[in-house]
Amino acid sequence: MGEFIKVEIDLAKFAGEEETANWVQVCPVNIFTIEANQPVVVKENEDECTLCMLCVEAFPTGAVTIHRLYEQ
Numbered sequence: 920m921g922e923f924i925k926v927e928i929d930l931a932k933f934a935g936e937e938e939t940a941n942w943v944q945v946c947p948v949n950i951f952t953i954e955a956n957q958p959v960v961v962k963e964n965e966d967e968c969t970l971c972m973l974c975v976e977a978f979p980t981g982a983v984t985i986h987r988l989y990e991q
């Protein structure tokens with residue numbers, strides 16, 4: 920788990936495999952990958968998240984949530 924950022928995936932909100940594969944590629948810092956045909960968070964990359972929200976915008980069903988673990 921990241922020290923500063925926590926990225927969560929709700930698998931129930933993902934659609935098809937093809938859509939998931941395309942979505943994984945939106946993250947510029949490789950937070951996501953696919954294992955056993957399911958999207959997963961690459962925990963060691965989690966703190967690299969730039970809060971760009973491209974992943975959230977790419978999946979408006981709310982399948983991805985980004986939590987900032989620090990105060991601004």
Ligand code: SF4
Nearest residue numbers: 946968969971972974
């Ligand atoms: S907010 Fe941006 S950097 Fe963070 S996980 Fe989503 S796409 Fe990647």
